[in-house]
Amino acid sequence: xxxxxxxxxxxxxxxxxxxxxxxxxxxxxxxxxxxxxxxxxxxxxxxxxxxxxxxxxxxxxxxxxxxxxxxxxxxxxxxxxxxxxxxxxxxxxxxxxxxxxxxxxxxxxxxxxxxxxxxxxxxxxxxxxxxxxxxxxxxxxxxxxxxxxxxxxxxxxxxxxxxxxxxxxxxxxxxxxxxxxxxxxxxxxxxxxxxxxxxxxxxxxxxxxxxxxxxxxxxxxxxxxxxxxxxxxxxxxxxxxxxxxxxxxxxxxxxxxxxxxxxxxxxxxxxxxxxxxxxxxxxxxxxxxxxxxxxxxxxx
Ligand SMILES: NC(=O)CC(=O)C(=O)O
Numbered sequence: 588x589x590x591x592x593x594x595x596x597x598x599x600x601x602x603x604x605x606x607x608x609x610x611x612x613x614x615x616x617x618x619x620x621x622x623x624x625x626x627x628x629x630x631x632x633x634x635x636x637x638x639x640x641x642x643x644x645x646x647x648x649x650x651x652x653x654x655x656x657x658x659x660x661x662x663x664x665x666x667x668x669x670x671x672x673x674x675x676x677x678x679x680x681x682x683x684x685x686x687x688x689x690x691x692x693x694x695x696x697x698x699x700x701x702x703x704x705x706x707x708x709x710x711x712x713x714x715x716x717x718x719x720x721x722x723x724x725x726x727x728x729x730x731x732x733x734x735x736x737x738x739x740x741x742x743x744x745x746x747x748x749x750x751x752x753x754x755x756x757x758x759x760x761x762x763x764x765x766x767x768x769x770x771x772x773x774x775x776x777x778x779x780x781x782x783x784x785x786x787x788x789x790x791x792x793x794x795x796x797x798x799x800x801x802x803x804x805x806x807x808x809x810x811x812x813x814x815x816x817x818x819x820x821x822x823x824x825x826x827x828x829x830x831x832x833x834x835x836x837x838x839x840x841x842x843x844x845x846x847x848x849x850x851x852x853x854x855x856x857x858x859x860x861x862x863x864x865x866x867x868x869x870x871x872x873x874x875x876x877x878x879x880x881x882x883x884x885x886x887x
Pocket of ligand 1: 702738739740741743763764765766769770773
């Protein structure tokens, strides 16, 4: 049994209401062409940039997610709502909401690894100047598939994908907006790496490129199969890509190359959570104080 996926590489402008209306129109188009799950890009209702997030932010539910809920219900499709700047309790998050074909929100994911990089002379971007990181995983079921959500920079962290694989995900969806510095070499490579490491499907959905934007997105929305093969990809213009997710393929690849039976967990160094004094305390970004590494396991 397969799940028909549509990946919407949409143009995003400066008018929020226009962006929402445009996303809904493209979701309808994809549903009319047989998609069962339609995925939008990162930051689809706002230009991508720290200077925009506060102005474009809204609570969830709010105008953007209510529009997506309605279109999901009208078209009877799953919608992975890319991401939007979310406001909650005085904080801003980069958040993806997922809608079932009855319009209900069935998952919500806040970008866990904030995009803070500095490549001198090329790009400096510090999401943490305005955003707070999420601390929760998000999975949901659609037809035969269990799907895990990450957002953009999250794809660089192999651990997140591995945890989703352990939770039984067949497909990882990363709404993302790589850029002209990192995109050419890293965008596809990271998707293929996560797919191969975990022997599952990976797709990353970018906004279309706007050469006049302050942050120029790489585009190249792509889906990769559990064999590491690129199933569908594109350049940087607005378009919708379609592909089928077949859960049986995972079984086949995992039988051919049985990594899951061959891991030497008994000899790997593991990071171990130390018993927290206060388990209700939420983890701060990059706070490793609750973890330790047992280096002795490496000594023969
Ligand atoms: N925009 C991002 O979150 C990540 C990115 O562009 C990169 O990792 O490169």
